[in-house]
Amino acid sequence: MKFLSRLYTFLVFGFLYAPIAVMVVYSFNSEKSRTNFGTFSLRWYIELFSDSVILKSLYISLVVAVLSALIATVIGTFAAVGIDGMKGAMKKAYLTVNNIPVVNPDIVTAISMMVLFVFFITRINGLNMGFGTLLIAHITFNIPYVILSVLPKLRGMDSNIYHAALDLGCPPTKSFIKVVIPEILPGIITGFIMAFTLSLDDFVISYFNSGSTAQTLPVTIYSMTKRPYSPKINALSTLLFISVMLLLVVVNARQSAGEKRGSDKRKGVR
Secondary structure, three states: HHHHHHHHHHHHHOOOOOOHHHHHHOOOOOOOOOOOOOOEEHHHHHOOOOOOHHHHHHHHHHHHHHHHHHHHHHHHHHHHHHHHOHHHHHHHHHHHHHHHHOOOOOOHHHHHHHHHHHHHHHHHOOOOOHHHHHHHHHHHHHHHHHHHHHHHHHHHHOOHHHHHHHHHHOOOOHHHHHHHHHHHHHHHEEEEEEEEHHHHHHOOHHHHHOOOOOOOOHHHHHHHHHOOOHHHHHHHHHHHHHHHHHHHHHHHHHHHHHHHHHHHHHHHHO
């Protein structure tokens, strides 16, 4: 039974990662073929970093991902604090409203945002679909994920610590910064990283709300698939995969270190 369990796990992970492994290997192929491997070469990586269109799209994607993640993290954190302070039906109503964009299909969110932007563009001269609309759309769909990341930390926090700081004469704002923020910081960091990765990976919402002047990397990759196949896609996807893997390693290492410090503190208290 144990052997079958391990075999099943191996097959599942093999099915998931075998295509990625093939993509990584063929990103170093000197030939353009998708079936025959010639010799090891960095040709496609060199051509990738010589492509101004891809580099511009990468720059836009990184700027939008960082800005949208930062803004969404700030808004989502304060929203989570407000929701956590509610009670009864009002709290359930806000949680339901927050969960709707998460389970809602991306195409619905994308089209609704596009319709909203077009509504304002047709009524205000000088407005166009571009970087601004793209950034607003990414902030909007990132906020619910930040709220869902911060709320569990707020629920697990001892509220008496905050009230004790107030009783000792600490102002509410300073108490929030010095007491609440450190307690929920892991949730804030997780929410930021999730918002960043979701924004960097998003295609549907970006496709409908970026216009023609601010195309993100996924939209550019999609446009490349309409042309004859280029192994530069393999090289680009490999770099993105490695970047995400490194980010996950850093996050997991940070979480492990935090759990170890928490365990040491509990042992010290005992």
